[in-house]
Amino acid sequence: MLSDKAKKEIEAALKKYPNKRSAVMDALRIAQHDRGGHLERSDMEDVAAMLEMNPVEVNAAAAFYTMYNIRKPVGKYHVQVCRNISCSLLGAEHIIKYMEKSLNIKTGETTPDNRFTLSTVECLGSCGTAPMMQINDDYFENLTEQKVDEIIKKLV
Ligand code: FES
Numbered sequence: 523m524l525s526d527k528a529k530k531e532i533e534a535a536l537k538k539y540p541n542k543r544s545a546v547m548d549a550l551r552i553a554q555h556d557r558g559g560h561l562e563r564s565d566m567e568d569v570a571a572m573l574e575m576n577p578v579e580v581n582a583a584a585a586f587y588t589m590y591n592i593r594k595p596v597g598k599y600h601v602q603v604c605r606n607i608s609c610s611l612l613g614a615e616h617i618i619k620y621m622e623k624s625l626n627i628k629t630g631e632t633t634p635d636n637r638f639t640l641s642t643v644e645c646l647g648s649c650g651t652a653p654m655m656q657i658n659d660d661y662f663e664n665l666t667e668q669k670v671d672e673i674i675k676k677l678v
Pocket residue numbers: 604605606607608609610644645646647648649650652654
């Protein structure tokens with residue numbers, strides 16, 4: 523269930539769009555932030571009610587985009603390594619394996635202390651600085667083992 527604060531944020535966001543349903547992605551972003559990093563069914567139902575949409579449509583939008591984490595809590599830091607063509611050609615698979623080793627988890631898992639969740643995603647639109655990853659709202663580009671070590675060290 524959305525907090526009153528999130529509902530007010532969504533109400534404010536609605537003013538930016540020509541109609542309520544156009545705000546679905548923004549509303550889901552607010553709802554996910556409100557939940558602490560993922561979306562529960564009740565959150566999507568609340569968004570659907572506010573946007574006067576069918577809950578199935580809201581669920582479909584959330585399920586399509588990897589930036590939404592549906593019904594599966596993520597760690598404090600959600601590490602999303604791009605594995606699309608540019609990143610793959612420049613070593614994404616190696617970076618993914620290195621992240622798994624560094625965090626001692628497999629892709630799709632969360633560390634026991636709930637600090638890190640490791641995911642792979644498709645193109646994040648930063649192909650010119652491949653290989654890259656996103657951690658929460660920040661991009662980290664031109665990744666090497668050394669850069670990964672520095673980034674993780676700052677977050678531990
Ligand atoms: S292929 Fe990785 S950002 Fe585009």
